[in-house]
């Protein structure tokens with residue numbers, strides 16, 4: 001997959017230099033495994049478990065931006081984290097996933113300026129996603145088990 005990191009409308013992001021078909025695995029995330037206590041707001045750590053994070057790899061996987069209407073999503077199996085296309089993606093498009101899908105921290109919020117029609121304004125834990133969005137992400141297989149358990153515990 002030909003991916004490039006460059007500046008886009010929302011700062012540094014990852015763009016594809018070739019078309020990607022719906023359902024294609026785009027990139028596997030790598031980096032050191034960290035506990036919550038080892039992360040900070042300025043690390044590029046991605047949550048992948050209740051108290052498990054994957055830190056910066058130095059590769060394009062560090063720079064994939066959030067969107068409330070993403071073109072990709074993460075499938076997490078144990079400590080294996082892969083980004084998959086959830087629709088066809090054209091050459092030159094920026095890759096994105098919905099950060100809420102892996103978030104289960106209780107204290108995390110991030111304001112969003114993705115400017116898509118369905119922008120939620122504030123990015124919070126996956127368990128708080130609007131029901132229709134939640135259902136769609138679950139059907140796509142891009143909501144990890146720990147986030148699904150956390151939402152189930154809310155009911």
Ligand SMILES: [Zn+2]
Nearest residue numbers: 068112114119
């Ligand atoms: Zn947004």
